[in-house]
Amino acid sequence: MGDRLTQLQEAVDQLGDQFISAFYYNEKHHDLEKLGPNDKIQDLKGDQSTIAIRPVPVEPFPADVFSAGQLELARDLIIKEQQIEYLISTLPGLDNSERDQDQLIKDLEEELKVAEAQRLEAIKEKDEVLLKLDQVLRGIRRN
Template sequence: MSTDILTQLQTTYDQLLTQFFSTVSYLSQRHPLVAPEPDPSDPYTNPPAVHAQAVQTPTATNPDGGSAQNGGLLPGPEDTDRSVYPLRPASAGTFESAQRELAEDLVAKAQQIEFLISRLPGIGRGEDEQAREIRELVERVRAMEVRRKTKRKEMRETLRKLDGVVLGMAQSVDYEEEEEEEVSNAGHDGANGTVAGV
């Protein structure tokens, strides 16, 4: 039973790791883009006026087909064309709903792991009680080992007796066949002598 629980626990841990990876992947690839706070001393935080107007037009859409949000930002080519994991921002409502669902799944899986751990043998027992149970189990194993050795001796003795019986039967069968052959040969010799005498 404990082996089965350990197997379930290992499987559940593997599933939790997969869920963590999927959650981080979703959050890193589907989060809405947020413009950085403008820094007058850093020209790269203020996009060029032409690009900003093109991006902030109402017709600009994100890869999911919705309009660009959070200041009208869209991912650049470094996040889409050349990226192994392309950035595809989701709408704020969709993203928040997915975040909540992913968090609930992680909590449910963690509760399943906690339940399996609570069913492991020895949980909730003191050290003295566990040591006493181990001593009892050791004594039972020793007693079983003595019984096993006794049964092995009995088995070997029975096997030796059985070999003796089988070999005895084989020898008696061979002896009877030899006697029959001798009687048969003697009969043929007598018959041959009679015929020769006539």
């Protein structure tokens, strides 16, 4: 489960990075077009001391290139979101009730007890075999 959670965290981080990249792309490569009659396009080449935050200089792309870039960024965001949904759906416990999870834990505890008993039996057998081997080796030395 830890591996799934790590994958999920990485995918969410990547989605955040993709959002930032998409915003930056739109901010940097849009065309300098007025959206309303009262809009003004700022001349940022003048006095920069009056601007608290320096905006990213705009390097407009042709409309078809800009739209293609936006489409690609949107597809990447959708694919990443689908990957996140898939990872979430594979996490344990989403389709199980609390009772089912408790039963699963009990079953696993029983399996662990059986495996521990087998391990202890194997250690006992190993010790017996080593003791017999030691006796055989001592018998060979005497002869």
